[in-house]
Amino acid sequence: MNVKEIVARCEALFEDLRFNAVQQWKAALPGRKAIGYMPVYVPHEIIHAAGFLPVGIFGGGDQIEVIQGDAYYQSYICRIPRSTVELGLSGRLDCLDGMLFPSVCDVIRNLSGMWQIMFKDKYVRYIDVPQNYDDAIGGTFYISEMQHLRDDLGALRGQPITDAELNASIAVYNENRKAIRDLYSYRAQKPWQAPTSEVYLLLRAGCVLPPEEHTPLVRAYIAAADVEKRARRDNARVVMTGSFCEQPPLGLIKSIEMSGCYVVDDEFMLAFRWLMDEVPADGNPLEELSKAFLHRSAQSASKYDDKKEDKGRYLLHQVKSRGAEGVIFAAPSFCDPALLERPMLQEVLAKQKIPYTAFKYAENTGQMAPIREQAGTFADSIKLWSAA
Amino acid sequence: MIHTIGIDIGSGAVKTVLFRDNAWVAKRCERIRRRDPMELAKQGFDEVVAEAKLKPADVAYTATTGEGENVKFATGHFYSMTTHARGGIFLNPEARAVVDIGALNGRAIWVDERGKVLSYKMTSQCASGSGQFLENIARYLGVAVEEIGPLSRTSQNPEKVSSICAVLAETDVINMVSRGIPTADILKGIHLSMASRLAKLLKVTGITKGLALLTGGLALDEGLLAALREELVTEKITGLTATNHPDSIYAGAIGAALWGAFRHGKLKELQERAAA
Numbered sequence: 001m002n003v004k005e006i007v008a009r010c011e012a013l014f015e016d017l018r019f020n021a022v023q024q025w026k027a028a029l030p031g032r033k034a035i036g037y038m039p040v041y042v043p044h045e046i047i048h049a050a051g052f053l054p055v056g057i058f059g060g061g062d063q064i065e066v067i068q069g070d071a072y073y074q075s076y077i078c079r080i081p082r083s084t085v086e087l088g089l090s091g092r093l094d095c096l097d098g099m100l101f102p103s104v105c106d107v108i109r110n111l112s113g114m115w116q117i118m119f120k121d122k123y124v125r126y127i128d129v130p131q132n133y134d135d136a137i138g139g140t141f142y143i144s145e146m147q148h149l150r151d152d153l154g155a156l157r158g159q160p161i162t163d164a165e166l167n168a169s170i171a172v173y174n175e176n177r178k179a180i181r182d183l184y185s186y187r188a189q190k191p192w193q194a195p196t197s198e199v200y201l202l203l204r205a206g207c208v209l210p211p212e213e214h215t216p217l218v219r220a221y222i223a224a225a226d227v228e229k230r231a232r233r234d235n236a237r238v239v240m241t242g243s244f245c246e247q248p249p250l251g252l253i254k255s256i257e258m259s260g261c262y263v264v265d266d267e268f269m270l271a272f273r274w275l276m277d278e279v280p281a282d283g284n285p286l287e288e289l290s291k292a293f294l295h296r297s298a299q300s301a302s303k304y305d306d307k308k309e310d311k312g313r314y315l316l317h318q319v320k321s322r323g324a325e326g327v328i329f330a331a332p333s334f335c336d337p338a339l340l341e342r343p344m345l346q347e348v349l350a351k352q353k354i355p356y357t358a359f360k361y362a363e364n365t366g367q368m369a370p371i372r373e374q375a376g377t378f379a380d381s382i383k384l385w386s387a388a
Numbered sequence: 389m390i391h392t393i394g395i396d397i398g399s400g401a402v403k404t405v406l407f408r409d410n411a412w413v414a415k416r417c418e419r420i421r422r423r424d425p426m427e428l429a430k431q432g433f434d435e436v437v438a439e440a441k442l443k444p445a446d447v448a449y450t451a452t453t454g455e456g457e458n459v460k461f462a463t464g465h466f467y468s469m470t471t472h473a474r475g476g477i478f479l480n481p482e483a484r485a486v487v488d489i490g491a492l493n494g495r496a497i498w499v500d501e502r503g504k505v506l507s508y509k510m511t512s513q514c515a516s517g518s519g520q521f522l523e524n525i526a527r528y529l530g531v532a533v534e535e536i537g538p539l540s541r542t543s544q545n546p547e548k549v550s551s552i553c554a555v556l557a558e559t560d561v562i563n564m565v566s567r568g569i570p571t572a573d574i575l576k577g578i579h580l581s582m583a584s585r586l587a588k589l590l591k592v593t594g595i596t597k598g599l600a601l602l603t604g605g606l607a608l609d610e611g612l613l614a615a616l617r618e619e620l621v622t623e624k625i626t627g628l629t630a631t632n633h634p635d636s637i638y639a640g641a642i643g644a645a646l647w648g649a650f651r652h653g654k655l656k657e658l659q660e661r662a663a664a
Contacts (some may be wrong), residue, residue: 077612082427209449227648231460231461231464233462233463233464234449234464234651234655237462258457259457259460259465259467260457260464260465260466345620372457373467373469376457376465376467377467377469377470377505379467380466380467380469380470380647383466383647383651383654384470384504384651385648385649
């Protein structure tokens with residue numbers, strides 16, 4: 001497949017809010033189940049080890065009109081829970097047999113309770129994560145959380161999930177994570193060959209495809225993109241941060257690129273890159289997943305920072321390792337974690353003399369001109385006035 | 389010898405300039421008139437290259453501005469504010485404010501002597517402060533675009549347009565025509581209304597003295613320039629003097645070409661540093 005074909009396939013999956021790919025996957029074999037998960041991170045391995053399909057639910061984007069969902073939330077709440085409720089109440093998520101709500105913020109936590117009330121026939125679980133990074137304390141807690149999930153999903157399929165199954169799933173996801181790491185490295189190296197609008201769609205495809213199908217697709221894209229003839233532009237290299245939960249519309253990502261920025265790292269679909277290196281697939285699986293979470297996972301505003309000096313460490317790592325020249329803070333309106341974290345991260349960047357700009361969006365933002373103008377002038381200021 | 393090209397794709401026209409070592413060599417301005425701006429950009433590029441007796445490969449940096457983000461053969465793109473600021477300083481080194489008034493919007497920019505933007509403010513998306521609006525009104529009134537300025541200057545009793553909304557402002561104008569208001573007074577009234585908004589934009593940027601250079605498609609409208617001078621007095625920004633330049637409409641393209649040359653040098657320096 002060439003780049004155009006791969007991207008077209010990913011875009012079709014991204015736009016399909018009826019989740020036909022999930023329905024088809026389930027229909028292929030009797031007894032198959034699909035479990036949805038909200039951002040930012042859940043241990044996919046446990047869902048996969050049960051033989052189920054993990055399905056990333058990132059709201060309704062700019063393609064659905066929220067009518068029923070608005071009745072459940074005040075006007076000062078972000079849009080993703082409204083559009084997710086809309087997806088659920090309109091029957092679009094009927095293909096899911098359960099939903100997981102990870103610890104992101106109070107809104108998503110409350111959504112898990114609402115889901116239990118609204119969809120009584122579905123499996124629903126709030127996934128709590130440790131705020132202590134000691135293996136004996138936070139690790140024990142997190143292993144217990146994962147064990148609950150493991151037991152529940154085992155019960156759902158009628159057979160406990162074995163260590164061997166979990167280790168096999170860890171190996172599958174190690175391959176997927178490695179492919180995505182390679183994709184991100186490739187984009188940072190040649191951002192004109194792998195535009196973020198395409199990389200984003202590729203990751204979104206991973207929300208509905210099984211990892212065994214997604215990994216080769218990512219690999220195929222890297223190979224195909226590398227032989228594409230694409231012009232290199234004199235653009236500013238930026239890291240985009242703050243978009244770890246509610247996603248910006250695709251048009252916004254395209255607008256930022258069009259405005260003269262190469263996005264060389266981001267927080268989109270962090271679930272796929274949450275664990276930053278290989279998880280041993282031959283040990284105690286839950287212990288290994290816990291260690292990876294506690295010691296080798298990404299940072300985001302939704303994750304507790306144990307020490308003050310850790311604040312902004314991951315963002316600085318993104319900037320430096322990717323050779324970025326500036327940071328764009330793009331957070332959803334009313335996103336408490338991202339917007340409360342922002343001044344602290346900006347302070348870290350200011351100390352390092354790394355330029356930044358900031359704006360807010362909603363998943364259905366339609367007016368791109370002001371954002372384009374802001375990102376464009378930011379890119380200009382980097383290109384013309386930065387010290388480098 | 390470094391050759392750079394600046395292409396400014398506006399809402400009404402595509403302007404192309406070619407510079408050799410920061411000296412202006414060639415220029416083209418083509419009204420869009422329902423044609424594809426991307427094709428006009430290519431045409432402008434080919435024409436200035438041919439005029440300078442160059443080959444396309446001799447151009448070190450082609451910079452776009454305005455709506456030129458999608459020009460495939462460009463090396464880089466700069467935003468209008470950045471390019472008008474630099475182009476304004478090139479046309480008049482004394483300018484410390486640049487007022488870019490194009491077909492669809494207007495912006496006031498406070499600049500320093502290097503062309504660096506210190507502060508700016510632009511009109512909202514309402515079109516009544518723009519050149520397109522003025523053109524539409526001129527068409528209703530049966531006045532040629534080039535007659536707008538001279539006619540406006542003959543006005544004795546300008547009738548100010550009350551609304552900032554283009555649709556309502558057009559209704560205002562229709563009412564004025566039916567009330568028998570002379571065309572010159574209607575045009576001067578529109579100029580004053582637009583100038584009032586521009587003066588307010590300038591005020592918000594914080595600049596209080598120096599030369600304010602008009603750039604963009606409406607820069608050579610002498611009626612608008614005169615109205616802006618009046619409104620600067622009304623707004624009590626008497627330290628600012630509004631002026632224009634015969635090549636004001638090329639300011640964006642000029643800025644793009646000059647910033648392109650600057651970037652070319654900077655990138656070369658970075659490459660050399662990396663190689664060392």
